[in-house]
Structures are given as C-alpha cells and as structure tokens.
Amino acid sequence: MIGNAPRLALVARGLARRYGELTAVADFSLAVPAGAVYGLIGPNGAGKTTSLRMLATLLPPSDGEAWVAGASVTRESTRARRMLGYMPDFFGVYPELKVWEYLDFYAACHDVPSERRSRVCADLLELVELTPRRDAYVEGLSRGMQQRLGLARALVHDPAVLLLDEPASGLDPRARLELREVVRELGRMGKAVLVSSHILAELADLCTHVAIMDGGRVLVDGPVEEVSRRLDGGRTVRIRTLGQADRLRDLLATQPGVHAIRLEDADDGAPPVGGATPSACESSDEAPRGVRFVLDGDERALQRLLADLLQAGLPIYSFAQESTGLEDTFLRVTARGVRDEPGGP
Amino acid sequence: MSQEVRSAGACPPPQPAGGKPPRYRAHRASLANPLAAKELRGRMRGPRQFVVATLYLLPLGALTVGLYWLIAASSWGSVAGGVPVGKLFFGAVSALELGMICLLAPALTADLVSGERERRTYDLLLVTPLSRGQIVVGKLVAALGSPLLLVILALPLQTVAILLGGVGPEELLVGFAILVLTAVTYACVGLYWSARLETTRAAVLLAYATTALGVLGLPLVGVVIGIAGQLFGGLVSPILRVLFDSGGTLASPGEAQTVAMLGQLLVATNPALSGILSAAFLAQGRDPVFVERFGGHDVTLVAPWLLFSAVHVLAIALLILLTVRALRRA
Numbered sequence: 001m002i003g004n005a006p007r008l009a010l011v012a013r014g015l016a017r018r019y020g021e022l023t024a025v026a027d028f029s030l031a032v033p034a035g036a037v038y039g040l041i042g043p044n045g046a047g048k049t050t051s052l053r054m055l056a057t058l059l060p061p062s063d064g065e066a067w068v069a070g071a072s073v074t075r076e077s078t079r080a081r082r083m084l085g086y087m088p089d090f091f092g093v094y095p096e097l098k099v100w101e102y103l104d105f106y107a108a109c110h111d112v113p114s115e116r117r118s119r120v121c122a123d124l125l126e127l128v129e130l131t132p133r134r135d136a137y138v139e140g141l142s143r144g145m146q147q148r149l150g151l152a153r154a155l156v157h158d159p160a161v162l163l164l165d166e167p168a169s170g171l172d173p174r175a176r177l178e179l180r181e182v183v184r185e186l187g188r189m190g191k192a193v194l195v196s197s198h199i200l201a202e203l204a205d206l207c208t209h210v211a212i213m214d215g216g217r218v219l220v221d222g223p224v225e226e227v228s229r230r231l232d233g234g235r236t237v238r239i240r241t242l243g244q245a246d247r248l249r250d251l252l253a254t255q256p257g258v259h260a261i262r263l264e265d266a267d268d269g270a271p272p273v274g275g276a277t278p279s280a281c282e283s284s285d286e287a288p289r290g291v292r293f294v295l296d297g298d299e300r301a302l303q304r305l306l307a308d309l310l311q312a313g314l315p316i317y318s319f320a321q322e323s324t325g326l327e328d329t330f331l332r333v334t335a336r337g338v339r340d341e342p343g344g345p
Numbered sequence: 346m347s348q349e350v351r352s353a354g355a356c357p358p359p360q361p362a363g364g365k366p367p368r369y370r371a372h373r374a375s376l377a378n379p380l381a382a383k384e385l386r387g388r389m390r391g392p393r394q395f396v397v398a399t400l401y402l403l404p405l406g407a408l409t410v411g412l413y414w415l416i417a418a419s420s421w422g423s424v425a426g427g428v429p430v431g432k433l434f435f436g437a438v439s440a441l442e443l444g445m446i447c448l449l450a451p452a453l454t455a456d457l458v459s460g461e462r463e464r465r466t467y468d469l470l471l472v473t474p475l476s477r478g479q480i481v482v483g484k485l486v487a488a489l490g491s492p493l494l495l496v497i498l499a500l501p502l503q504t505v506a507i508l509l510g511g512v513g514p515e516e517l518l519v520g521f522a523i524l525v526l527t528a529v530t531y532a533c534v535g536l537y538w539s540a541r542l543e544t545t546r547a548a549v550l551l552a553y554a555t556t557a558l559g560v561l562g563l564p565l566v567g568v569v570i571g572i573a574g575q576l577f578g579g580l581v582s583p584i585l586r587v588l589f590d591s592g593g594t595l596a597s598p599g600e601a602q603t604v605a606m607l608g609q610l611l612v613a614t615n616p617a618l619s620g621i622l623s624a625a626f627l628a629q630g631r632d633p634v635f636v637e638r639f640g641g642h643d644v645t646l647v648a649p650w651l652l653f654s655a656v657h658v659l660a661i662a663l664l665i666l667l668t669v670r671a672l673r674r675a
Contacts, residue, residue, distance in 0.1 A: 058468055082474055086472045088469070091466065091469055092464035092466045094387060094466060109380070110473055
C-alpha cells in the first residue's frame with residue numbers, strides 16, 4: 001500500500017464451512033485494512049453470508065481461522081464480538097420497543113455504561129438521521145429506516161470492524177443512497193467495513209477494496225483500482241492450440257503481465273486456421289485445447305507475447321482478445337472461477 | 346500484477362487494529378441484566394399483561410366471592426363437615442390458582458427464545474458479548490416476572506381464609522411456596538422447550554405436554570397401578586400392599602425406608618398432592634423431619650412441602666442447565 005504495512009482490522013485465513021457433503025465455503029481468505037470499505041461481491045449462493053456469519057462468531061468454521069482486531073473468532077469470540085458490529089441481510093426488531101429503547105438495549109448488552117448510553121444513542125440517531133423518530137416504535141419505521149437503525153445498532157459499542165450483509169437489499173433508490181452515504185462516512189471515520197452484495201454497481205462507488213467470491217472461494221481481492229485494472233483494464237486473451245496445452249500454460253506462466261491462466265476443456269468448434277485438420281490435431285498427441293488468461297499491457301505486449309509463443313513452436317491456431325467490461329468480467333470471473341494459478345508470476 | 350492485486354491466500358499475519366477493545370465496567374448481575382430489563386419492559390407494556398392478570402383474577406375473584414357468600418349464607422359456622430371453613434376456602438382457591446398457574450406459566454415462557462428466532466432477532470443477541478448463561482438468566486428473570494406477579498396478585502384473595510379461621514400464616518406461606526415453585530418450574534419448562542425447539546408452536550405444545558405429565562402423571566400412575574392390580578393381582582399385589590395397605594410389611598427397615606422415600610419423592614413431583622399432604626402435615630403439627638411406622642418398620646420421613654421444594658429447586662436448576670446447553674448447541 002503506502003509505505004508502511006497497513007494495519008489489518010480483519011484477517012481471515014482459509015475459513016471453510018461444510019455441512020456434511022455440502023461445502024458452503026471452501027476457502028475464505030481476506031485481509032481488511034483499518035479504514036477500508038471492503039466490498040464482498042458474488043452471485044447468490046457464493047458463500048458470502050456464511051463467511052460473514054463465521055466472521056461474526058455466529059457459525060463455527062469447519063476449518064481455518066479469522067481474527068477481528070487481533071482477537072480470534074473461534075478462541076476469543078467474546079473479545080471479537082466487542083470489536084465487531086454485524087448487520088445480517090435480514091433482521092427483525094422488537095416491536096414493543098421505541099427507537100431509543102432499541103439502541104439503549106443493545107448498548108447495555110455491549111456494556112456501554114448507563115451514563116454514556118443516552119449520548120451514544122443520540123449521536124448514532126444523528127448519524128443515521130433518525131433523531132426525529134427517536135420516540136417512535138421500531139415496528140412503525142419504514143424498511144429503509146429500520147436498515148439505518150440496524151446500522152446504528154451495529155455501531156453502539158464503537159466497533160473497529162463492521163460486517164454488513166447485503167445492507168441495501170430491499171431498499172428503494174433513495175434509501176440506498178442514504179445508506180451508502182452513511183457507510184462511506186464510517187470508512188472516513190477509520191472503521192474497517194466489509195460489505196457484501198450481489199450487485200456490482202451497488203459497491204462500485206462505495207468501496208475502497210473489493211473481493212469477488214464464487215463457489216465458496218474468494219477469487220480475486222484487493223484495492224478497487226487494482227482489481228478494476230485487472231478485470232477491466234487487463235486484457236482477457238484466449239488461445240486455441242492443437243496440442244501441448246500444458247506446455248503453453250507453463251510458458252505463459254513465465255511471461256510478464258500474464259495471470260489468471262485457465263485451461264479449458266474443449267474448443268468451441270471454430271475451424272483451425274491454416275488448413276490444419278482434425279487428424280493433424282490428433283497426431284500431436286493431445287486434443288485441441290483452449291487457454292484463457294489475463295494480460296496486463298498494451299497491443300505491443302500482446303504482439304510480443306504472440307511472437308514468443310510462435311517462436312516456441314506451439315501449434316497455436318487462434319489468438320484473440322475477448323471483449324471486457326466490469327460487469328462482463330465479473331460474470332466471467334464468477335462463472336469460471338478465475339484465480340491466480342500457483343505458478344503464476 | 347498478481348502481486349499488486351493481492352491473492353487471497355497470501356494474507357499477511359494478523360495485526361491488531363482499532364485500538365484496545367472498549368472496556369466498560371461489568372454490570373451483569375441478574376437484576377441489571379439488560380435482557381431482563383428489556384423483556385420486563387416489553388411484557389409490562391401494552392395490554393398483554395393486563396389481559397393475562399384479568400383472566401387470572403376474574404375466576405379466582407368469582408370463586409372467592411362465591412365461596413364467601415356461600416359460607417356466610419350457610420349455617421356451618423366455622424366448621425363444615427369437621428373441617429374449618431377457612432381450610433376449605435383456602436384449599437379451593439389454591440387449587441384453582443394452581444390449575445391456572447399450570448395453564449399460564451408454560452405459555453408465558455414458551456416463546457422467549459423461539460420467538461427471538463422467529464423474529465430474526467436471535468443473531469443480533471448472539472453477537473453481543475452476553476454469554477449464553479446471561480441470556481438464560483435474562484430470559485428467566487423475565488419468564489419468572491409474569492407468573493410471580495400473578496401469584497402475588499392473588500395473595501389478598503387467599504388471605505381471606507385467615508379471616509374465616511382454621512388457616513394460619515404457616516399454611517399460607519407453604520401454599521405460597523408451592524404455588525411459586527410450581528410457577529417457576531413450569532415457566533422453566535417453557536423456557537427450556539423454547540430454547541430447544543425452532544418454533545414457538547412446537548415449544549408451547551411440548552411445554553404443555555411436560556406440564557400435564559408433571560401435574561397429572563402421578564394420579565395417572567395411580568390409576569394404572571390400580572388397573573394393573575385388578576388385572577395382574579398376583580404379580581403386583583406385594584407392591585400394592587406396601588403402597589396402599591398400611592398393614593403390609595417389608596422384609597427389612599432399609600427396604601421400608603427406600604420404598605417410603607420413593608413414595609414421598611413421587612408425591613413431591615406433584616403440586617396438588619404435595620399441597621393436600623402438606624395441609625394434613627401442618628394440621629398435625631409435626632416436625633419437618635419425623636418418624637413414622639411404615640411396612641412394619643420405623644422410617645424417617647420429610648415434610649411433604651420440604652421435599653416438594655427440594656425436588657422443584659433441583660428441577661429448576663436442571664432445566665436452567667439444559668436450557669444453557671440447548672442455547673450453546675444452537
């Protein structure tokens with residue numbers, strides 16, 4: 001990052017959760033610096049909620065470990081709870097309580113001294129713009145107001161880390177904007193915010209960092225600019241070869257700027273260039289294969305790479321850049337599980 | 346590039362951030378338990394408590410007034426059929442109160458944990474630093490609030506018995522203790538099932554089934570033994586003779602003591618039987634621990650209300666432990 005190593009508010013290493021044969025989360029690893037608004041994006045069923053529940057100490061991991069401000073979520077769960085605020089994707093309220101009583105109750109549960117509680121509640125209501133509804137019953141608030149109240153509830157003990165699971169789901173556009181402003185403000189206040197969503201656009205303007213998750217794994221993560229450059233600016237290239245796909249992959253792995261290499265099982269049926277025939281393919285001892293990867297660089301880098309590959313004598317018959325776009329790339333990443341190969345640069 | 350965009354697997358080691366965890370003074374005594382305060386506030390607010398108290402006091406009040414009118418209009422004086430009218434009055438009011446407690450106590454608590462799950466507020470509670478034990482204590486204080494309030498509300502009606510004669514403060518206190526312990530025990534039964542089961546409906550159902558077993562189980566056992574005695578006389582007659590025939594004898598004093606204690610323990614599980622036997626015990630003016638001739642031997646027995654109290658205090662402790670375990674598993 002910038003000079004010194006960032007202070008990490010939240011670290012997860014290899015968190016996994018299995019239910020018998022079913023693996024909900026296979027490998028959740030993430031490092032969230034203090035002050036970052038970290039977007040966790042993935043399609044429904046990617047394992048976002050399960051991961052957040054493990055981080056929130058609500059679900060014991062089958063494997064792996066996580067630390068909230070240095071406190072282990074498995075061995076020091078009470079200490080970890082003091083340092084984290086959690087807002088689930090859907091939560092209920094106590095209908096018999098008024099807005100201020102609701103906040104006061106959770107503040108008391110977090111051991112905030114009674115003489116400080118009224119001040120804390122007033123400040124939080126101000127932050128989420130619910131001061132005029134202080135004496136209203138929680139049940140009577142709109143969905144957007146309840147979400148904002150839920151956010152205030154997650155903040156009553158001034159936690160270092162906030163875990164927000166789909167906070168904007170079910171909100172109208174105006175309520176989304178208001179919530180976004182509050183979360184942005186929290187980032188400016190120095191809190192580490194991990195916010196999940198299955199809508200990329202929802203996080204694009206909000207987050208300083210982003211992690212893309214699918215199939216129970218974090219596929220890519222990092223600061224938004226870097227991930228964007230990688231996903232949006234980086235060129236996705238697809239090569240088709242008549243054989244020696246493994247050699248091609250190994251060679252690509254040694255090339256500068258090449259990453260996220262993935263072998264694909266079969267060609268899409270496009271005819272080989274240069275008059276090669278299927279029988280020629282089979283004579284090369286391997287079936288035709290496709291290799292997809294991301295290249296950071298301009299057209300010159302593309303040309304250099306192609307020249308190197310041809311010079312190596314690989315039976316390449318197609319070398320094409322695929323169109324990109326943040327949404328498209330996200331969908332392709334999550335659909336195919338692109339991830340840095342261990343042997344990548 | 347892949348180094349710039351950090352791969353998830355290459356997380357640096359954890360470093361604490363955000364300063365030390367906030368250390369607020371601990372005020373977790375049961376009375377200061379925020380959950381108890383919240384529950385009591387919620388329960389006392391709105392018409393629910395008023396309606397429950399009214400439904401509870403109306404039949405009790407009607408019985409009290411009706412009995413008082415009957416006694417005043419009759420020519421019994423202070424004794425009816427050899428029993429002081431005060432005792433009859435006290436017994437009738439207490440029996441009705443006991444029945445209503447058994448009906449109300451489990452229902453008042455069977456939604457305490459399952460209701461949190463159904464409302465989707467349970468997770469929010471679990472991410473606070475409150476331990477499972479503190480959650481149970483908080484819920485329990487709230488659970489006990491309502492039934493205790495009902496027993497206390499009915500106390501003035503019971504004290505009318507003292508005016509009628511034949512009932513002393515001792516009887517009143519023992520009756521009060523039996524009612525309170527019954528209320529607390531069956532409130533704990535409701536709380537346990539509420540923690541154990543996902544839905545309030547299932548929790549209410551099992552809470553009532555358990556209560557019915559506790560209250561009606563022993564009389565049912567008696568009926569079953571009676572029928573068995575008729576059907577399989579030869580096989581069960583030695584047991585029946587010991588249990589029901591004071592002339593029956595047992596082989597050794599130890600055996601007599603064991604059988605007598607088992608019988609007492611069985612009675613101690615039942616509030617109605619314990620109440621009736623306690624009234625008889627107090628009328629005889631015996632010591633809390635006394636010697637009685639049973640099965641041809643002298644056996645040491647304990648006052649029914651004392652054993653009832655011990656059994657129910659143990660049951661309450663066990664139910665609390667089981668509730669904490671159920672919450673941990675959840």
